[in-house]
Structures are given as structure tokens and as C-alpha cells.
Amino acid sequence: MSLHLLFLDIPSNGHVLPKLDLVSELVRRGHRVTYVVADGLAERVRRFGAEVVAYASLDPLTSLSEDDPAAATRAFFRENLAILRAAREHFGDERPDAVAYDEAAFQAGRILSRTWGLPPVLLTPSVVSNEHYSYIEHRDRLAPDARLADPVEEIAGALEGFGLGDQVGDFLWSTRRVEELTIAFVPSRLQPAYETFDPELVHFVGPSVGGRDFLGTWDPPAGASRVALVSLGSVRNGDAGFFETVARAFSGRDWHVVVTVGDGLADADVERIAALAPNVEVHRWVSGVGVLEHAEVFVTHGGSGSLVEAWHTATPVVIVPPAPDFLPYAERTLELGAGRVIPPSALDADRLVAEVEAVASDEAVRARVRELQAHARAAGGARRAAEVLETRLARPARQEAS
Numbered sequence: 001m002s003l004h005l006l007f008l009d010i011p012s013n014g015h016v017l018p019k020l021d022l023v024s025e026l027v028r029r030g031h032r033v034t035y036v037v038a039d040g041l042a043e044r045v046r047r048f049g050a051e052v053v054a055y056a057s058l059d060p061l062t063s064l065s066e067d068d069p070a071a072a073t074r075a076f077f078r079e080n081l082a083i084l085r086a087a088r089e090h091f092g093d094e095r096p097d098a099v100a101y102d103e104a105a106f107q108a109g110r111i112l113s114r115t116w117g118l119p120p121v122l123l124t125p126s127v128v129s130n131e132h133y134s135y136i137e138h139r140d141r142l143a144p145d146a147r148l149a150d151p152v153e154e155i156a157g158a159l160e161g162f163g164l165g166d167q168v169g170d171f172l173w174s175t176r177r178v179e180e181l182t183i184a185f186v187p188s189r190l191q192p193a194y195e196t197f198d199p200e201l202v203h204f205v206g207p208s209v210g211g212r213d214f215l216g217t218w219d220p221p222a223g224a225s226r227v228a229l230v231s232l233g234s235v236r237n238g239d240a241g242f243f244e245t246v247a248r249a250f251s252g253r254d255w256h257v258v259v260t261v262g263d264g265l266a267d268a269d270v271e272r273i274a275a276l277a278p279n280v281e282v283h284r285w286v287s288g289v290g291v292l293e294h295a296e297v298f299v300t301h302g303g304s305g306s307l308v309e310a311w312h313t314a315t316p317v318v319i320v321p322p323a324p325d326f327l328p329y330a331e332r333t334l335e336l337g338a339g340r341v342i343p344p345s346a347l348d349a350d351r352l353v354a355e356v357e358a359v360a361s362d363e364a365v366r367a368r369v370r371e372l373q374a375h376a377r378a379a380g381g382a383r384r385a386a387e388v389l390e391t392r393l394a395r396p397a398r399q400e401a402s
Contacts, residue, residue: 003393004032006091007050007123008083008101008109010076011038011057013234013262013285014305015102016045018125018185021210021382023048029386034096036087048211055086061235064323069149073173077155080107087112098393100183103128107155107171111162113180119393120180126304127186127328128178128202133193135328136174142331143324150174178202181392183385186304187311187376192332203388206379207312209289216286220294224256225279228356229291229315230299231260233306236322238264242347243273243282246299249349251277255356258291260284289313296360299352302326302341307333314373316359316366320347337368 027049038057063075100121101109113120188204302319317339
């Protein structure tokens with residue numbers, strides 16, 4: 001039976017990328033995917049076979065730098081409403097077979113699935129929460145001065161208009177829990193308290209990293225020494241000082257360093273940093289997996305997507321977490337013995353080189369990441385995700401939901 005799946009996503013490479021291999025796999029199996037995504041990512045998604053519904057983003061990622069504890073949750077809720085409008089306008093009276101949505105598009109996804117009477121599917125590149133473990137509470141415990149707050153009145157008012165005014169708790173970042181079928185693009189061992197999640201509800205499929213050559217391929221230059229990858233991910237990557245520290249730290253050393261800066265820096269900053277050291281090459285984007293296949297160490301912000309790529313390639317990490325969002329992942333990495341952590345306040349060139357050298361030569365860490373690689377690759381990736389969707393979204397399941 002062929003399915004028609006609606007995907008909803010936010011304007012972030014780190015959130016979109018894991019789903020692209022799944023889109024390709026679903027299309028290969030004869031299914032139809034309609035993907036609502038911001039204008040800037042439309043062509044990237046379209047090349048994988050999805051029918052794209054592009055919308056004008058409100059650029060919620062800029063809110064992450066604000067001090068207001070409700071700035072980000074407010075901005076993302078308004079982005080969710082924009083995603084919701086685009087989906088409703090596109091479909092009119094027609095309906096897909098299910099609504100699948102990113103963790104940060106969960107408000108739009110839950111509104112659509114409940115008002116349309118369709119099966120909901122959470123597609124998350126991150127760890128999830130249940131009654132035993134809360135990522136938000138974990139984050140707040142590690143950074144008590146940076147707690148999140150929800151714009152409850154604004155959310156409640158909007159939900160009233162959809163007849164969902166009595167379900168506000170299901171639409172708050174601070175209280176949400178997995179209650180729908182969930183595909184998590186992380187290996188189960190990255191998830192704290194993973195043994196408490198219902199395996200029929202939450203499926204940890206691990207790395208979904210295929211088809212990323214469009215980001216740019218990479219091979220070591222002739223005569224390259226030891227290779228390290230450095231990245232702050234796709235969102236909080238505007239810290240030119242961090243990248244300057246990296247370049248100066250490794251200048252003249254026996255390392256070939258590949259730095260990806262994303263879209264957070266001005267061209268002049270990129271050119272200046274690239275000129276600091278001949279053994280440090282700077283890119284806006286490049287396939288992280290492509291570099292990590294050659295790398296001894298990954299210096300990273302510690303986002304879930306980056307850690308999954310590190311596990312996939314058995315690469316030890318040095319995490320420099322630029323924001324509280326990444327502290328739970330840093331703590332989990334230390335618990336698993338898969339790398340080291342440098343607090344941003346303690347970062348300087350000497351400390352960075354020392355930690356990179358130490359983790360690269362630590363046989364216990366290298367053995368652990370090889371073990372985690374086997375675990376991650378056995379999780380099934382996009383193929384397993386497609387199988388779960390086919391099994392759980394068969395026509396009888398849709399009829400029961402409606």
C-alpha cells in the first residue's frame with residue numbers, strides 16, 4: 001500500500017538533514033512525501049524526491065541569542081503557526097495519510113493531526129522525554145540561570161481557535177512528553193534512561209546520514225597529517241572568536257584541521273580566519289561524515305546530530321558547548337567515555353590542543369567509540385525508519401485514528 005506522508009520542519013540544516021535519507025528511502029519504496037519547509041531549504045529537500053511546500057520563515061533561530069527566557073519558545077510557536085498555515089492552505093479539503101513533524105514543529109504537527117484526525121509521527125534528531133526523563137529538566141538542572149519559559153497565554157489563545165483549548169499542556173516545550181509514534185535519529189545509548197521508553201512507541205533508529213554529498217565532498221590533501229574536524233553546528237555558529245582560537249591553536253602543528261562555519265559569519269570573517277594558518281581549511285558547509293571518515297578527533301558544540309555522526313564514524317569528540325542546550329549531551333558523552341568537554345570559559349589555544357591530543361591518544365576512548373559505532377550502525381537508520389512507518393501507518397491504522 002502506498003502512503004502519502006506530510007512532513008513539517010523548521011529552517012535548520014541540523015533538523016532537516018537526518019530526514020532527507022528517510023525521504024529518499026520512502027520515495028524509493030513508492031510512497032509520496034509532501035514536505036513543508038522554509039524557502040531557503042526548498043531545493044535541498046526537493047532533490048530527494050519530496051513534493052515541497054515552501055513557506056516564508058520568520059527566522060526563529062535568531063531568538064536563541066536573546067536573554068528573554070520565553071523568546072525562543074515564542075518565536076518557534078509563531079513559526080509553527082506559519083508552518084501550519086502553509087500546510088492547511090496547500091491541502092484544502094484533501095488529506096495525507098499521516099502527519100510527521102520535527103521536534104521543533106511539534107505544535108503545528110499536533111494541531112494538524114488532532115484537527116484532521118490523522119496519525120501523528122514525531123521525527124526527532126534529538127533525545128526525547130517521558131515520565132522518567134525530561135530533557136528540559138536535565139538542561140535546567142545543568143544551567144539553572146537559563147531556564148526556558150513558554151508563552152502560555154499566547155499558545156492557549158491560539159489553541160482555542162482550533163478547539164484544543166483544554167490541551168495546552170501538550171503544546172508547551174517545558175512539559176511535553178512523547179505520546180505519539182516517534183522516530184528518533186539517535187542511537188538508544190545516547191538517550192538518557194532509554195530503557196524506560198516503550199519500544200513500540202519510540203524507535204531509536206540511529207544515524208540517517210546518506211545522500212549528503214550536496215554539502216560538498218572532502219578528501220585529505222596529499223601529504224596531510226593527522227586530521228581534525230571543527231564545527232559549531234548549523235545554528236549557534238556565529239562566534240568568530242572561537243574559530244580564530246582554533247586556527248591559532250593549530251597553526252604550525254602536526255594537524256590538518258577542517259573547519260565548517262555554516263552561515264553564521266560574514267564573508268570577511270571567513271576569509272580572515274582562513275588566512276591565519278596554512279594547515280587549517282575553512283568551509284561554510286562540507287559533509288561532516290565525509291571528513292570524519294578521515295579524522296582522529298571532532299571538536300564540536302555537542303549537538304545530537306554531530307554526536308551521531310561521530311558515533312557513526314567512531315570518532316572521539318572534544319565538546320565545547322556554546323549554550324545550555326548542549327550540556328545534557330556533554331554530560332552524556334562523559335558518562336559514556338566517548339570524549340572530553342571544555343567549558344567555553346576555559347577555552348584557550350593551549351587547552352584546546354591539550355584536550356585534542358589527549359583524546360586522540362586515549363585507547364580507552366577509542367575502544368569505546370568503536371563500540372558505540374557498532375551500536376549506532378546496528379540501529380537501522382533510514383531503512384528501519386521507513387519500515388516502522390510502513391508497518392504502523394497501514395490503512396487500517398489510519399481508519400482507526402480517524
